[in-house]
Amino acid sequence: MVDRTTQVTDDELHAYVDGELRPDRRSAVESWLAAHPEDAARVAAWRAHSELIRVRYGGVARNPVPAHLDLDRLTRAERKWTWLAAAAVLAAFLVGGATGWFGRGVLEGVPSLAAQTETAEAIDAHKLYVSEVRHPIEVPADASHLLPWLSRRVGSTLRAPDLGTFGLKLMGGRLLPGHSGKPAAMFMYESTSGERYTLYCARSAAPETALHYSVAGPVAAVYWGDGDVGFVVSGPADRDRLLKIAQSAYEQLDRRITRGNS
Amino acid sequence: MSGFRQDVETSIPALRRYARALTRDGDVADDLVQDTLVRALRSEHLFHGGDVRSWLYTILTNLNRNRLRSLSRRPALMPMDDNDAADMAGPEAGGRDIERALATLVDEQRSALLLVVLEGLSYREVAEVQGVPIGTVMSRLARARAQVKAFLDGERPALRRVK
Numbered sequence: 187m188v189d190r191t192t193q194v195t196d197d198e199l200h201a202y203v204d205g206e207l208r209p210d211r212r213s214a215v216e217s218w219l220a221a222h223p224e225d226a227a228r229v230a231a232w233r234a235h236s237e238l239i240r241v242r243y244g245g246v247a248r249n250p251v252p253a254h255l256d257l258d259r260l261t262r263a264e265r266k267w268t269w270l271a272a273a274a275v276l277a278a279f280l281v282g283g284a285t286g287w288f289g290r291g292v293l294e295g296v297p298s299l300a301a302q303t304e305t306a307e308a309i310d311a312h313k314l315y316v317s318e319v320r321h322p323i324e325v326p327a328d329a330s331h332l333l334p335w336l337s338r339r340v341g342s343t344l345r346a347p348d349l350g351t352f353g354l355k356l357m358g359g360r361l362l363p364g365h366s367g368k369p370a371a372m373f374m375y376e377s378t379s380g381e382r383y384t385l386y387c388a389r390s391a392a393p394e395t396a397l398h399y400s401v402a403g404p405v406a407a408v409y410w411g412d413g414d415v416g417f418v419v420s421g422p423a424d425r426d427r428l429l430k431i432a433q434s435a436y437e438q439l440d441r442r443i444t445r446g447n448s
Numbered sequence: 449m450s451g452f453r454q455d456v457e458t459s460i461p462a463l464r465r466y467a468r469a470l471t472r473d474g475d476v477a478d479d480l481v482q483d484t485l486v487r488a489l490r491s492e493h494l495f496h497g498g499d500v501r502s503w504l505y506t507i508l509t510n511l512n513r514n515r516l517r518s519l520s521r522r523p524a525l526m527p528m529d530d531n532d533a534a535d536m537a538g539p540e541a542g543g544r545d546i547e548r549a550l551a552t553l554v555d556e557q558r559s560a561l562l563l564v565v566l567e568g569l570s571y572r573e574v575a576e577v578q579g580v581p582i583g584t585v586m587s588r589l590a591r592a593r594a595q596v597k598a599f600l601d602g603e604r605p606a607l608r609r610v611k
Contacts, residue, residue: 197586200593204564206571232593235600236565238546243469243566247461252478255464257457260485299483299515391514 194218199225203232300391303365305409308386308418309402311362311372316382323374324360332359336371341389342415346373347438352431353377364388383421385435390416397432408432455500456488462567463504469562470512472547484508506577509559516555549599557592560585
């Protein structure tokens, strides 16, 4: 017959190890362990494993904090990003209709990790395929399955904006392994002089954002998040032109969302 | 410096420790810490008292969850052991093993275990950080410990057997 007052649960054993046990249960648990060697061995193992974890990682907290995690520095970086984003919006406002931009709400500062990663992947894809002579695209613009196919793979209704006012003609698109292997679509545009721009679209966990401009050497990109899709327009690092193009793409794609798929 | 900012600053070493154990990758960990700090500084006005450190753990835990969700299809890269014998003999042996044992845990379980044993949070604080009832924290902790024990009990004999 089990004495109910001395019955000890697993939860209590964990609480005992973690110093969370009610004080009035301490002696009951200790007598239980004395009488149950298997439980005592488990408790000893849990303690040993906790110690291994503390030994393994404890040193990290004793190391000096790297400079890029310095709060003053982060605050400065935040201001810089906010300024860049504000400048980008202002530029977009000056060159195009302001429609939509104010609807974006308050500007964010530093873009989220997801947004930064997506931008980096879009720039990589841009660099790789823009220089491709023979096969820059996978499916040509005149193929009727281009948009349905990419939309289905990416998981969102996609449209390729018309960038004819910038002298850019849609060449076609391709499917890419995006962030974490999720399908991403890339549309490529070309001017008569051979200048190429890409629009990268992928389902994104990043929050909705206003546009963020970033430069990577000769290539620049503008990122924005809309609904559950992140967009990146990449092209030559001519800031004014890229912002105008991104603004136009944004307005056309936003229209799709606000007015339905008509 | 404001009290809030000061509290954030003094929490950085512990946040790095937690992030490192959670992700097992120094660079990813510091990225997470940086993102956590930026968000914390940006939303200082949303913080209405309470424990800054727990709040930071909450932000970091959520950011890591988002990160894992987006990485979910990436194969987990585990360092290959090219020298298990030396590994077993050396003082690092236990460290490498516990690292691999933690790698086998489900994210929520690893987070619960680390917050309790490494960061010294109470069950109640962990429940707040994870946004679940205490009972859930305890079952995550129990599963985590059972899994770590099974991994460490199981793997060593298997390695010895092939020698």
